[in-house]
Amino acid sequence: MPELPTGPTAPQAPPAAPAPTAPPTPPIPLTGLLAREELGLRRIAGPAEAELLWVHTSEMADPYPYLLGGELLLSAGVLLTDPDTYVSRLVEVGAAALGFGVRPVHDTVPAELIAACERHGLPLIEVPPETPFTAIARAVWQLMAQARVRELRRVTRAQQALATAAARTDPVPAVLHQLAAQLEGRAVLLTAEGEELHAAGRTPAPDVRAALARLSRVVAPVVRPAPASATD
Known part of the structure; x- marks a missing residue:
C-alpha cells in the first residue's frame, strides 16, 4: 500500500499564463493612423515608425499588468504622477505608442511626459480635445480590416498562380x-x-x-x- 503524505504540502504555483498571440490581421503602421486627417493626431515625441496590433484605453497609474504588447495606449493622464516610470513600464511591456488626450485633465501634454517618451523611444501622439478616443479605435479597426482584405487578396492571388503553374507541362x-x-x-x-x-x-x-x-x-x-x- 503506498504511503500517503501526512504533513502539510507546499502550495503549488499557478500555471503560467499562455503568451498572448497577435490578432489574425496584419499590424498597421502608426503613420497610416496619423494620415487620417479627420482625427487631427500629431506625433510630438519618439520614433516615427511603429506597428499597432491593438487599441486600449486606460487611466491607471500603471497599466502594465493589463497590456499584451503592441498597443496604442490612449490616456488623458488622470493618474499621471511619475511620467518616467509610466513610460518605462509601457516600453517594458512592449506597447507600440502612447496617445495622450489634452483637456479636460491637462491643457497641454506635460513636458516631463514628452521628455520621457523621447528618452525611452516610445512614440507619443497628441490627441486634440475634439477627437474622442472611440474615433481613434474605430479608425484603427478600419485600417486593420482593410489590411486583412489586402492580405486575403494577396494569398488568393498566390494560390491561383501556384495552381496554374502546377497544371503546366x-x-x-x-x-x-x-x-x-x-x-x-x-x-x-x-x-x-x-x-x-x-x-x-x-x-x-x-x-x-x-x-x-x-x-x-x-x-x-x-x-x-x-x-x-x-x-x-
Missing part, C-alpha cells in the same frame, strides 16, 4: 518560379541527399547559401519516402 520549375516570385526570394527543390534539383528566384547571398546548406543537412536524414521540410 513543366510543373516543378513553374511552381518554383511562382513561389520565388510571391515570396520575393528564392525557392529550391532538394533531393533527400540535399542536392539541388531545381531553383528559381534571385541568386542568394553567401549567408543565405550557408542557411540552405544547414537546411539540406536537416532534410537529408529523413527516411524516404516520407516528405520533409525545414525553415531557417
